[in-house]
Amino acid sequence: MGDESVWDGQPGVVVLPSGVAVRGRRIADAASPADFALLLAPGSAPAWPHRRIRWPDFWVPVDRADAVDALTEALRRAHGGERVEVACRGGTGRTGTALAALAILDGLPPERAVDWVRATYRPRAVETPWQRRWLRRLT
Template sequence: MTQTWTDQTGVVVLPGGSSVRGRRAGDPASLADFALLLVPGPVPDWPHRRIRWPDFWVPTDRADALDALREGLRRAVAGERVEVCCRGGIGRTGTALAALAVLDGLPSRQAVDWVRTHYHPKAVETPWQRRWLRRLD
């Protein structure tokens, strides 16, 4: 069953048509069905997975991060409201949203421009985050 977001703030439509929300952890938000947490700290009241992802860097465990991102994408494709959260809601969250777009069929060389156009103009903040995305193809 497809769920809809009650608030469209931070919601992007992936290349395949599924919606995913990016946001800053801790900000008030409407309910999600599943969260990918890229920061330590409190957890939401809905199912979630935490990815160890230091600020301004890339995930510490590539295989675990890709598994979690693929789970998020599967859930989004199935119609669940999936969100991605980090402390600032821009760098790690933007990189994860770009990764979801690549996993959903977007060529990796287009990922940074795509996420900056559809989510936040400063998403994907560091050269190593850009390099990590290019290696997803």
């Protein structure tokens, strides 16, 4: 299921374990339109449908249940063929943690998530020990 060609040539695109593609980026960067965005920081919102998670910089989501619900919605949309993106201010810590969480929800073992997102997205993704701990406790 899933078709990574929906994001062909786009920077920040990762392919989750099931084969669906999701894009990570900085909120401020210009980007081609997505069908749905998870925004992890305050700031301008894209013109396309989006959902914002309250997630302080260098920390974890304020409301775990809301974050898991939003991540699950993003994954469902990606599996449905939508172009889904995740974005925060710097595009590394929170975005990397959310991409790793999507991979876990998509079947990747939690203990492999940080190495996976650093290898497929950005080498410094998931910046803090508490972000790593949050991922280990996600499921």
